[in-house]
Amino acid sequence: MAAETGTPTTLTLKSNDDELFSVAESAAILSVTIRNMVEDGCAGGVIPLDNVDGKTLASVITYMNGISAIPADEEKKKSYRDKFLSDKDFETLADMVLAANYLNMSCLMDAVSAKIAQVMEKKSVGWVRRKFGIENDYTPEEEAAVKEEHKWTFEGVETDDDN
C-alpha cells in the first residue's frame, strides 16, 4: 500500500452536499469515526459524511491539518485551537459542534463547547434566547416555576438584555 512505500495516504471525504475533499490520512484519523472506517478497510474509495455540509467540512479539515502539524505540545495545540475558533462566526459554532460530535473528535468538541459556554457567561436567559435564536417553549406557568425555584439568581439580571 501507499503507506508502505513512504508516500502519505490521502483520503477523499464527501460532504452531504456532494463536495469532495482530499485530506491526509494522518490528519483525518483525528476523527474516531474516520479512523474506524480506515481500520475496518472501508476507506478505499470516497468516504461519505452524511451529516456534515461542505462549508463546515472545509473548516474541520483546516483544523485537522493545522492541529496534526503541531508536535505533541498541549500548550501549542491549545493556542492553535483558540486561534482557529476566534474568527469563527457565532452561527457556524453550532454546525461545528454537531460535526465534531458526528466525527467523534473530542478535542474539537471540547474547544467549541467551551467557546459556546463562554458566550453565555454572565448573560440573562432572554439574551441567550435571542443570541441563539431559541424559541421559549415553556408555558408562562412553567417558566414562572423554573425561575421561582432559584429566584435569587434571576432577580435583577435582565438588564443586560440589550448588550
Added chain:
Amino acid sequence: MADWSQLPYDLVHEVASHLVAVEDFLAFSAVCCDWRSVYSAKEWHQRPQVPLLMIFVPEKNGFRNFISLYRNKVCKLEIPEFRGRKSWGSCSGWILTLGLDLTIQLLNPLTRVCPSLPPISSLQHRPNDQQPPPRNDEGGGSFVVIIYGPLYRLALYRPGYTSWTIVKETATLNQFLCVAFRKDRIFALCKAGSLSGKFNHLMLVESRGDILTVYTQQDSNRCGFPVGSVHFFVYALDFINKQWVEVRDLGNRSIFVDKSGCVVVCGPERFNCRSNSVYFVADNMQKMAGWG
C-alpha cells in the same frame, strides 16, 4: 444553520459542563425545555468556584442571605430544609446542617439533594466496632469526613453504612484541624506539629494535584486580642521529599478562606475576583477583603 434548541442531549451536557458559575448554569437551564435536561437529570458536575458567602442571620426560618461576588449583589435564598437547623458552609457545594434533634444532614442548595448522615449518637461507638458492609455501594465511592468533639477526632462515613467510622488515633494528642482529598487519599492536618503554636489558623486544601497548607496569622495586642493585619502563608507539600515548600506565587489561582475551610479557584477573574490573592472572611467585620 443548525438549530440550537435541537442539540442532542450529549451536546447540551457538553456545553453545560463548560459553564463554571452556578449562576450561568441556572440561566442556561431556564432557556428552553431541552436545555433544562442536564439540570433535571442532576448531571452537572460542579467545579470549584468562588463561593457564595452565607451571611449569618439569627432567624429560625428557612431564609439565608448570600453574597454573590459573581453577580455582585446580596441574594436571599429560601431553603425550607434549613428551617430550624443550624448550618455551616462546606465544600463541593454541600452545606452541613444540624437540627435541634441532633440529626445531621447534608444539603446541596442547587439540586436540593438532602442526604441524612448517621446520628451523633453513633459517634460514641468504640473505634474498633465492626460494621457490616452495606449491601450495595449507593454513594459511588463518595464519602464524608468530619472533625468532631472536644478532642477534634476524625470520623468517616460512606453512604450505605449506618454509623460513622471513627479513625483510630496514632498518638494521644492528635487533634485534627483540617482534611483535604487528593485522588484516593485523605490528608489530615494534626495539631501536634511544631507550627500549631506559631499560627492562629491552619487549613489544608487540594488544588490541581497539589496539597496546600494555608496558615493565617494575625498580630495581637498585649492582652492577646487580635488586632491589625492578617498575614497568610501558603505551603505546598513536596510528596517526594516529604517537606513543605513555600508558595510565593499562586499564579492564576486564588484562595478563599473562612473559619470552616478553604477553596482554591482557578481563573477567578471570570467571577469578578483577582487572581494570585487570598480572600478571607474576618470574624469581627463580616466582610471580605482581598490581599494580593
